[in-house]
Amino acid sequence: MIEIQTTIKVLLKPVYNLLRNILFQILDYYDILKCTQNPLVPPRSMIFIGDGDYEKIGNEFLEYFRELGKLKPNSKVLDVGCGIGRMAVPLVKYLSDEGEYHGFDIVKKGIDWCSENITSKYPKLIFVHADVYNKMYNPRGKEISSEYNFSYESNYFDFVFLTSVFTHMYAKDVENYLGEISRVMKSGGRCLITFFLLNEESEKFIKNGDSSQNLKFQIDENSYTVNKNISESAIGYKEEYIKQLFVNKGLTVEESIYYGSWCGRKNYKSYQDIVIAIKK
CATH class of the missing domain: 1.20.5 (Single alpha-helices involved in coiled-coils or other helix-helix interfaces)
Structure with missing residues (x-):
């Protein structure tokens, strides 16, 4: 069924x-x-980053950034897969003059809108287009995720975050991006990344038909998708694989993972699972 x-x-x-x-x-x-x-909120017809209230979700994640990611007003921030600015907008008022925001995304229309409507008013928020291939979001992209180098210097950012990005990327691409995240983070910097994590609990929910993401089609030994024809539509990863991957890239995962409601849990933090890691 x-x-x-x-x-x-x-x-x-x-x-x-x-x-x-x-x-x-x-x-x-x-x-x-x-x-x-709101002039900082794109027209509904332009929003391509998923359902839900644009401003409400942005404000929700700002609290996660502060509470879990220890984001400070003077932090240098990188938003990987910034979409059309949903997470950037609440940072307009939060970041101080010493703070910086840099966001990049593979969907050019989102970057263009953010540059024209946000950067033009708040120059400390900078948006860049990354012409990286993705079957769903940028099918004509010229670069590939598994080899893409972030256009930022090493050891620069205090805080890096990705919301619903690795849930659309293959393992080899995730591995490269996580290496780049580690490279651009300062020692002591933190990252907040959301996933669909597969463990005993979530796999049971999926098997019982309770999950909103039916991650039943195997891609490789560590990942599954909901759609075998367009795998990037939603990808989940085995939790132990993700934990080890962070270690391999020089990042220490905090003991607590904040599990989400996506699989049918009754006790949860947000919709997707949230992983916090620190660069030592």
Whole structure:
């Protein structure tokens, strides 16, 4: 039954996206007429980073950054996979004049919007396009994730975060990105990264049909996807593999992992699992 539901979702997704875009364009027009649109929030029809309240989710993660990532107003911050600025907007008021924000993403329209609407008003927030291939988000990208070098100097950032990025990337790409994250972080710097982690608990929920992510199609020995035709739509990793990968890249995972609700848990921190690591 779950496999049938997944197939139906895949087949109907283009129709859903079309109807969603039409609805959002109508709502965007309404916002313009009523002058209710926050100038730092993109039109609904442009948002490609998932469902949910744009501002609410950004503010939610700012609290995680402060509470779990020890983010300070004067921190130098890197947002890997910044999308269309959802996590950047709440940092506009939080970061001090000494603080810096740098974000990059593979979707150019998101970077262009952020540069025109955020950087133009707040120059300390800088957005860069990375022309990296991804079957879902940048099918014409010229570079590959497994070999991509971040365009930032080593030992520069106090805090690096990725929200719902590694949930769309293959293992070899995750390994390269995590190495780059370690390289650009200062000693003592911290990173916050979200995952779909596969362990005894989450695998049981998936098997019982309770999970919102039916990670049943094996990609390799450490990762699974919900869609064998477009694996990047959602990828989960074995928890022990991820923990060891952090170690291999010179990062120490904090003892507590903040598990998410994605698999059907009743006690959770956010939707995805949150891993915090420190560069020694």
